[in-house]
Amino acid sequence: MSWYRGATVTRTPVPPCWTTRKSAKRSWGARGMDGPLNSFLLLSNFVLVPGMAYGSQLAIGALGVTLVYGILRFSNFAHGDTMAFGTMAVILVTWLLQSWGVSISPLPTALLALPFGIIATIALLLLTDRWVYRFFRREKAAPVVFLIASVGVMFVMNGLVRFIIGPNDQRFADGERFIIKAREFKRLTGMSEGVTFKTSQGLTILTAVIVVAALFWFLNRTRAGKSMRAYSDNEDLALLSGINPERVVMITWILAAALATIAGTLYGLDKSFKPFTYFQLLLPIFASAIVGGLGNPLGAIAGGFIIAFSEVTVTYAYKKFLAYNLPPDWAPESLMQLLSTDYKFAVSFVILVLVLLIRPTGIFKGKAT
Numbered sequence: 001m002s003w004y005r006g007a008t009v010t011r012t013p014v015p016p017c018w019t020t021r022k023s024a025k026r027s028w029g030a031r032g033m034d035g036p037l038n039s040f041l042l043l044s045n046f047v048l049v050p051g052m053a054y055g056s057q058l059a060i061g062a063l064g065v066t067l068v069y070g071i072l073r074f075s076n077f078a079h080g081d082t083m084a085f086g087t088m089a090v091i092l093v094t095w096l097l098q099s100w101g102v103s104i105s106p107l108p109t110a111l112l113a114l115p116f117g118i119i120a121t122i123a124l125l126l127l128t129d130r131w132v133y134r135f136f137r138r139e140k141a142a143p144v145v146f147l148i149a150s151v152g153v154m155f156v157m158n159g160l161v162r163f164i165i166g167p168n169d170q171r172f173a174d175g176e177r178f179i180i181k182a183r184e185f186k187r188l189t190g191m192s193e194g195v196t197f198k199t200s201q202g203l204t205i206l207t208a209v210i211v212v213a214a215l216f217w218f219l220n221r222t223r224a225g226k227s228m229r230a231y232s233d234n235e236d237l238a239l240l241s242g243i244n245p246e247r248v249v250m251i252t253w254i255l256a257a258a259l260a261t262i263a264g265t266l267y268g269l270d271k272s273f274k275p276f277t278y279f280q281l282l283l284p285i286f287a288s289a290i291v292g293g294l295g296n297p298l299g300a301i302a303g304g305f306i307i308a309f310s311e312v313t314v315t316y317a318y319k320k321f322l323a324y325n326l327p328p329d330w331a332p333e334s335l336m337q338l339l340s341t342d343y344k345f346a347v348s349f350v351i352l353v354l355v356l357l358i359r360p361t362g363i364f365k366g367k368a369t
Helices: 017-072 079-099 110-138 143-165 182-189 199-221 223-233 235-240 245-270 275-280 282-292 297-315 319-325 341-358
Strands: 002-004 007-009 178-180
Touching: 017 079, 017 199, 017 223, 017 245, 017 282, 017 297, 017 319, 079 110, 079 143, 079 245, 079 275, 079 282, 110 143, 110 245, 143 275, 178 199, 199 223, 199 245, 199 297, 223 235, 223 245, 235 245, 275 282, 282 297, 282 341, 297 341
Parallel strands: none
Antiparallel strands: 002 007
16 A cells, blocks of 8 residues: 555455466366367258268269169260259149149158159150160160260250250259257257258258168169179170160160159258259269279268368368367467368369379279279
8 A cells, every 4th residue: 555645555466377368278177178079069950960971972873874874875965964863853843733733741841742753864864775875785886985975965955955844943842951050959958059950961861871771682683783793894794695685775764764863852851952953963973983992882872981081171160160179369360261162162172183093993992083
């Protein structure tokens, strides 16, 4: 206490610097206990769950590509637009059912329309084979001729889809949108971060498991599946064994149409339907098939998840994730994002080029590309 012109001035003691640091360290320690768990939930919400759903969609799409390549021996560049056509047919039937008041809530009505979309796509592919590819098969044309023909088919399909349904976004999902919402998850667990699990994501993962199991059962257990595998391994020997090549070709197109329609519908339910987006999906789908091993169904599945998680991981902004795991003074101010989501397909392209340069046969040693 000191006197200055009659006023009393009291000096307040200032706490030493080490106590402030100690309290900050104590608060960081308390926060750091839940930090790793919150960061894992954050990563699950924006990387793991979306990556699983997107990987399932790519895997089903890549299975169609690898079946056509393994049995018909050409790269079908029209597969992305085949997905678009099948999804368009599903959307049109879905709208018709909705106008009649038909629904299967809480599931999307598109599941009821899916068989009709598959039938329409099968009809389209069988007609395309009869009008385009059969002539080149009889002429025993080189695979590159089939590839060029498929590019022409791709542009025709793309124009047909845009003419019928238009070039804009079309949303057709109805029913319950979420299995669990982030707000409900936070309330139940008391965590700072929540996990959102959409109905479309759950349907995608479940459908992928069923489709893959059914396809492998068909290829390994049925007579038609064994004929397809024999035709793929050695065409001349298969013909000598009495296998009908036209029947094998027909079954291949039927399976490719079903896989394309299912993959396209699941992608549209999860995001939205836009014809040009399905044209762009051709790159990650082909990258999935080639990375896993073109012509190898198991490789197509593995490649789909590799490409999906690579795209999602590289384009995710890790700012909040790092903030949970680092001291407050070290928390980054930038987004900590390697690539913008606008360039996610560039990730597929880079992986595709690297695989073609280093291991052209892919992880599971498919047919050389």
